Amino acid sequence: MTRETTSFIYVTYILSTPEKVFEAITKPEVARRYWGHENVSDWKAGSTWKHIRANDERTVELVGKVMEVSPPSRLVITWANASQAADPASHSRVTFEIETYENMVRLTVTHDELEPGSGMDKGIRRGWPVVLSSLKSFLETGRGLDVFAKPKAA
Template identity: 80%
Template sequence: MSKEKTSFVYVTYIRSTPEKVYEAITRPEIARRYWGHENVSDWRQGSKWQHVRANDQRTVELVGEVVEVSPPDRLVITWANASQAEDRDAYSRVTFEVVEYEDMVRLTVTHDELEAGSGMANGISKGWPAVLSSLKSFLETGDALDVFAKPKAA
């Protein structure tokens, strides 16, 4: 019996260009500044990609494959915890769609094929809003947010 799947869609508007938004997602030296991770790949269809923690340990936390590449408008990748790399059922999919809107960009991130109620689904429901807010802040002001911040104790 197959497990129930879920998806999440995140949309943000960023005062930037499609090229800069796309580069911020795919260039490790930029992603590390607002995400605390580097997305490492040659960004060719069928290539592997890794999401590497940008610290001294350089831990590979996520892995996947590049499914579709159409810079600067669209990028589709598969996504799984590194510990589940061999389990094809553990993979979900992330689609980045970048659309120019006059002097800004609409970035839509769709994370689908997620197992409903899984740790990954729970994690990305909190993680993507922080990462995309940090990306927006970084591209518009040059200052990123702390994506690892925790809520203050009451």
Template identity: 75%
Template structure:
């Protein structure tokens, strides 16, 4: 008998001066994700298709893999999410839901990353990664320039 592992979820909400179409495009077009995430999200974005999160460098390292669960442009995208080294284990996958909604003269982007194993390296990475990635996305769409998500604070 296997014990079920405790799961956790994280929800991030940001407001972006943009349109739902531009936000959705920024989530799914490799040439856009490269500019604010340093990775390309590669897929045809049809339900059931695979997707890869590919580092935009010479090595083209695949950092995350998954499947497209749901795609309803420009309002909703749901993907599964796993480390390539754990991709063979169905229990290793978490889920990311992007909800893109018009809100007054802006867009409300809600990112829910759930089905994460509590205390796992992936859960830790998610809590550190999503805030900078979403800040960079917002900056890119509002100013034309993303944040260097790989920059590390310099020691004092």
């Protein structure tokens, strides 16, 4: 019996180039400026990648494998909490599709193979919108958003 999974898809349009969007996802020194984390890998199919908190502790929060890489248009990675890396059932998949759309880029992020209602499923549904909004702001204005901001109490 196959397990039930769910997916999350986010599409945004960015005044940038496919090369700059791809670089923003894969270059640690760029990702830290809008994400607060660095994505570290050699970005070759089969290689590992790590999502490292860009602070003094340098905590590895997420890990995975690079499944497919076609710069600057496509990147597919597996995704798991570092504490669950040894359990293949805890891994989900993220696909970044980057395409020219007139004078801008359409970025589609599909995060699938998620366990419905899991902590990871809930977390990415809150996380991806702010991270990708910060990416857009960073590429268009040079300033990312505070991805660690919390809603104000009513």
